[in-house]
Amino acid sequence: MKICVLPGDGIGPEIVAEAVRVLQAMDLNIEMEEALLGGCAVDATGDPYPDATQKLAQAADAVLLGAVGGPQWDGNPREQRPERGLLGIRKQLGLFANLRPAILYPELANASTLKPEVVAGLDILIVRELTGDIYFGQPRGIEMRNGERFGLNTMHYTESEIRRILRVAFAAARKRSRKVCSVDKMNVLECTQLWRDVAIETGREYPDVELSHMLVDNAAMQLVKNPRQFDVMVTGNMFGDILSDEASMLTGSIGMLPSASLDANNKGLYEPCHGSAPDIAGKGVANPLATILSAAMMLRYTFADEDAARRIESAVKKVLAQGFRTGDIFEPGMKKVGTRQMGDAVLAAL
Numbered sequence: 548m549k550i551c552v553l554p555g556d557g558i559g560p561e562i563v564a565e566a567v568r569v570l571q572a573m574d575l576n577i578e579m580e581e582a583l584l585g586g587c588a589v590d591a592t593g594d595p596y597p598d599a600t601q602k603l604a605q606a607a608d609a610v611l612l613g614a615v616g617g618p619q620w621d622g623n624p625r626e627q628r629p630e631r632g633l634l635g636i637r638k639q640l641g642l643f644a645n646l647r648p649a650i651l652y653p654e655l656a657n658a659s660t661l662k663p664e665v666v667a668g669l670d671i672l673i674v675r676e677l678t679g680d681i682y683f684g685q686p687r688g689i690e691m692r693n694g695e696r697f698g699l700n701t702m703h704y705t706e707s708e709i710r711r712i713l714r715v716a717f718a719a720a721r722k723r724s725r726k727v728c729s730v731d732k733m734n735v736l737e738c739t740q741l742w743r744d745v746a747i748e749t750g751r752e753y754p755d756v757e758l759s760h761m762l763v764d765n766a767a768m769q770l771v772k773n774p775r776q777f778d779v780m781v782t783g784n785m786f787g788d789i790l791s792d793e794a795s796m797l798t799g800s801i802g803m804l805p806s807a808s809l810d811a812n813n814k815g816l817y818e819p820c821h822g823s824a825p826d827i828a829g830k831g832v833a834n835p836l837a838t839i840l841s842a843a844m845m846l847r848y849t850f851a852d853e854d855a856a857r858r859i860e861s862a863v864k865k866v867l868a869q870g871f872r873t874g875d876i877f878e879p880g881m882k883k884v885g886t887r888q889m890g891d892a893v894l895a896a897l
């Protein structure tokens with residue numbers, strides 16, 4: 548198993564180091580090699596996704612990523628921003644299927660800002676399309692028109708792009724509660740009318756899975772009103788970006804949520820849902836669990852080693868049950884630990 552490790556910016560190197568230690572402790576035949584992506588790559592080479600990183604990422608079976616971005620690069624031209632590196636690797640590797648599970652660990656029920664009875668037992672999988680939509684649509688830009696600045700982006704989807712992500716959602720639902728909610732804005736946007744039409748057609752291939760549809764504004768509301776009505780939610784790139792941040796907070800901390808971005812052959816990029824948290828970078832206090840859980844998703848999806856994935860997930864549950872908490876999920880009475888100590892606790896539990 549060849550893994551390309553991209554620590555990235557901010558807290559990225561700290562949290563990735565813990566996930567790497569966990570993978571090394573698993574007794575698997577893994578080869579890991581590090582490279583630069585994001586702001587650190589811009590600083591070193593002027594390019595957020597340099598050639599050397601591209602070569603390594605393309606040759607690897609899977610990519611483990613920390614996070615990219617930080618205020619020091621916000622003023623850069625767009626091609627030299629860290630986010631461009633992330634979008635570049637997703638697009639180049641064809642990672643169209645982004646899986647973002649939002650699971651509430653019973654031990655963290657009080658960390659959610661919602662009432663425990665609303666979120667207890669929460670287990671949602673957001674399936675976000677990741678290589679299309681307004682994120683990549685042309686034309687785009689800021690230009691002068693009629694003597695004023697004019698900003699432009701383009702939302703588009705082909706039916707094959709919609710169908711392949713819907714199929715990922717239906718297949719995932721078959722391993723869960725067999726419910727898919729497809730999210731669109733068909734009352735206003737033609738592009739998402741097509742999304743709904745193709746969702747309905749694709750649904751006919753999966754008669755055993757219940758398909759429903761929801762407009763994105765209502766979906767945002769339903770997620771806080773009654774999140775447990777959802778099993779699998781599937782949506783486009785931009786709506787998925789927004790709804791997955793919202794869903795993550797139902798669980799109390801975005802610091803707990805892993806993600807997988809897969810191509811058609813289960814090659815994948817695995818990263819925590821959270822960002823680079825520049826405010827706490829280098830302090831050793833960031834929560835490494837989302838990255839460690841991302842490594843578990845890697846073992847499950849790319850390396851088809853369900854057993855190993857579960858060993859990591861059980862270890863994480865165990866350290867939560869033992870009361871170990873980083874600052875983001877801390878409650879009085881628990882044991883407050885830093886990034887490294889949290890990694891130590893997971894290794895001990897393993």
Ligand code: IPM
Pocket residue numbers: 616630633634788
């Ligand atoms: C995410 C992030 C990225 C996105 C940014 C950093 C480009 O918000 O992975 O959700 O918008 O996809």
Ligand code: MG
Pocket residue numbers: 788789792
């Ligand atoms: Mg986002």
